[in-house]
Amino acid sequence: MTTDSQTEYMMALIDLHRGLDRKGPGDSDYSRNILSNLSKVPPKPRIADLGCGSGAGALLLAQHYNSTVIAVDSSSVFINELKARAKLLGIEHLVIPICGDMAKLDWSVGSVDLLWSEGAAYNLGFEQALKIWRPLLANNSIAVISELSWLTDHRPEPAIAYWQNAYPTMGTKAENTTRANRSGFSVLSTHRLPSQAWWANYYDPLRERIRQIDITSSLQSVIRETEEEMRMFEKFSDFYGYIFYVLQATEEKSL
Numbered sequence: 001m002t003t004d005s006q007t008e009y010m011m012a013l014i015d016l017h018r019g020l021d022r023k024g025p026g027d028s029d030y031s032r033n034i035l036s037n038l039s040k041v042p043p044k045p046r047i048a049d050l051g052c053g054s055g056a057g058a059l060l061l062a063q064h065y066n067s068t069v070i071a072v073d074s075s076s077v078f079i080n081e082l083k084a085r086a087k088l089l090g091i092e093h094l095v096i097p098i099c100g101d102m103a104k105l106d107w108s109v110g111s112v113d114l115l116w117s118e119g120a121a122y123n124l125g126f127e128q129a130l131k132i133w134r135p136l137l138a139n140n141s142i143a144v145i146s147e148l149s150w151l152t153d154h155r156p157e158p159a160i161a162y163w164q165n166a167y168p169t170m171g172t173k174a175e176n177t178t179r180a181n182r183s184g185f186s187v188l189s190t191h192r193l194p195s196q197a198w199w200a201n202y203y204d205p206l207r208e209r210i211r212q213i214d215i216t217s218s219l220q221s222v223i224r225e226t227e228e229e230m231r232m233f234e235k236f237s238d239f240y241g242y243i244f245y246v247l248q249a250t251e252e253k254s255l
């Protein structure tokens with residue numbers, strides 16, 4: 001793809017997700033459950049949601065902790081949606097939306113107590129994201145990152161071929177644990193997002209959006225690929241899925 005066609009593709013992808021509460025698989029109750037089991041977060045944590053989309057995580061985090069959340073996304077469309085949603089919920093004073101690159105944050109070292117990132121780290125690559133984000137966290141602080149992961153060592157050929165093209169560095173839980181350790185984190189726990197949450201909270205609303213949207217030529221290829229992604233998940237959800245990695249920043253950094 002040329003830069004122009006890449007930009008056009010990204011704009012179409014953003015357009016397709018316009019108005020959806022979630023821009024990727026996730027589930028609010030599932031997230032709350034993870035948060036309620038985090039014992040190492042201070043009462044008023046300094047929180048960041050990186051690759052926040054329109055705020056599925058950021059809004060929930062702000063409400064859960066009644067604390068400020070800095071929410072970063074590269075899409076101004078999604079950031080504007082986040083602002084509107086925060087206002088509607090009456091919590092705009094708790095959300096600091098930033099339209100920017102989550103790989104280039106010039107924040108002070110150790111300025112974040114809880115780093116949250118749902119379905120976004122893969123844009124940088126899991127390990128690369130962890131290495132870039134680790135300095136933002138003080139020693140012993142917590143990061144919760146959902147990452148598309150292989151669930152089994154034996155995988156069907158069509159799933160391998162698909163992900164070899166779409167996300168070649170996708171790892172297993174064991175591989176991602178090694179990557180996290182290499183990046184200055186220990187893994188406290190892992191939680192697999194149930195497949196049902198992919199459908200109920202992401203793919204079903206996305207299908208509805210596809211039914212309603214005016215299909216321009218630039219949207220055609222995005223929709224074709226999105227539908228292929230859904231067909232893959234329909235067939236092979238036993239073999240890959242989102243895992244939430246609950247990580248703790250270790251004192252020994254082997255960066």
Ligand SMILES: C[S@@+](CC[C@H](N)C(=O)[O-])C[C@H]1O[C@@H](n2cnc3c(N)ncnc32)[C@H](O)[C@@H]1O
Nearest residue numbers: 022023024051052053073074101102119120123
């Ligand atoms: C799959 S969506 C998940 C969004 C949100 N966390 C959610 O669960 O609804 C991934 C998000 O990462 C954002 N993103 C991708 N690359 C980024 C970058 N380099 N910096 C900031 N945001 C980025 C996209 O705009 C998109 O909103």
